[in-house]
Amino acid sequence: MTKIIIKTEKLCKTFSNGGNQQHVLKNLDISLIEGDFTIIMGSSGSGKSTLLYAISGIDKPTLGEINFGGKNLAKLNNDQLAIFRRNNCGFVFQQIYLLDNMSVLDNVLASGLLVNKNKREVVQKAKELLIQVGISENAWSKFPTQLSGGEAQRVGIVRALINSPRILFADEPTGALNSASSESVLDIFTKANQNGQSIVMVTHDMKTALRGNRILYLRDGVICGDLKLGEYSEQKNLERLEKIKHFLAEMGW
Numbered sequence: 001m002t003k004i005i006i007k008t009e010k011l012c013k014t015f016s017n018g019g020n021q022q023h024v025l026k027n028l029d030i031s032l033i034e035g036d037f038t039i040i041m042g043s044s045g046s047g048k049s050t051l052l053y054a055i056s057g058i059d060k061p062t063l064g065e066i067n068f069g070g071k072n073l074a075k076l077n078n079d080q081l082a083i084f085r086r087n088n089c090g091f092v093f094q095q096i097y098l099l100d101n102m103s104v105l106d107n108v109l110a111s112g113l114l115v116n117k118n119k120r121e122v123v124q125k126a127k128e129l130l131i132q133v134g135i136s137e138n139a140w141s142k143f144p145t146q147l148s149g150g151e152a153q154r155v156g157i158v159r160a161l162i163n164s165p166r167i168l169f170a171d172e173p174t175g176a177l178n179s180a181s182s183e184s185v186l187d188i189f190t191k192a193n194q195n196g197q198s199i200v201m202v203t204h205d206m207k208t209a210l211r212g213n214r215i216l217y218l219r220d221g222v223i224c225g226d227l228k229l230g231e232y233s234e235q236k237n238l239e240r241l242e243k244i245k246h247f248l249a250e251m252g253w
């Protein structure tokens, strides 16, 4: 049975830019399904990141409701939103904000210990996750500046997953990586999703979009396309790519 994890009603976001009102999100009614790997696409400036920030509680909507597990995020104050994000959400961005003065392991532990005070459990989980993403023990005491971009992003994903978030939000997570590193990072997202992790990812890239099972297309702050792809499978890549190309062509991408 499908379960809705996030539902927006008439979600609007307006920015005031130099006295001009810019209506970036316009009355969006979206239902996101638990366990889905939802991709958000659309041309530059269409409002993808703004939507991601609103539904993840990073930013507040101007109008409308965002229902997350029975809570209307639009009604929470900044402190309540911070607690909500810490307990429910994981974030991976294009820029990898690891703390430079902390080792790889400590970067992950710092996030984990905010939620779980049992250090032994957090250390064990951090090590398991690091191994799962291919960061071996000899790298755990390294500092972020000693990592490649791909390694740093994999540590960033571990940090995002350490508190077992109900949903993982990613904004162009492979945007700064070469294609080999991108694929290995995307494999981690795929595996997490196959293990039941709900993911919402913004991307410009068709190969990244292949990993999702649903693509929402945003144009001028309105959802104008919703493609269901079924579960990711490497064997069906060509077929999926054709579907996505056709969909994007219809959207005028």
Ligand SMILES: Nc1ncnc2c1ncn2[C@@H]1O[C@H](COP(=O)(O)OP(=O)(O)OP(=O)(O)O)[C@@H](O)[C@H]1O
Pocket: 015, 016, 017, 022, 024, 042, 043, 044, 045, 046, 047, 048, 049, 050, 051
């Ligand atoms: N904090 C802000 N203050 C004012 N305007 C903003 C702010 N954030 C975003 N905007 C404006 O909202 C519009 C949508 O921005 P957004 O970053 O959501 O688009 P996007 O679809 O993610 O674009 P891109 O693909 O280029 O990253 C842009 O015109 C942007 O300038």
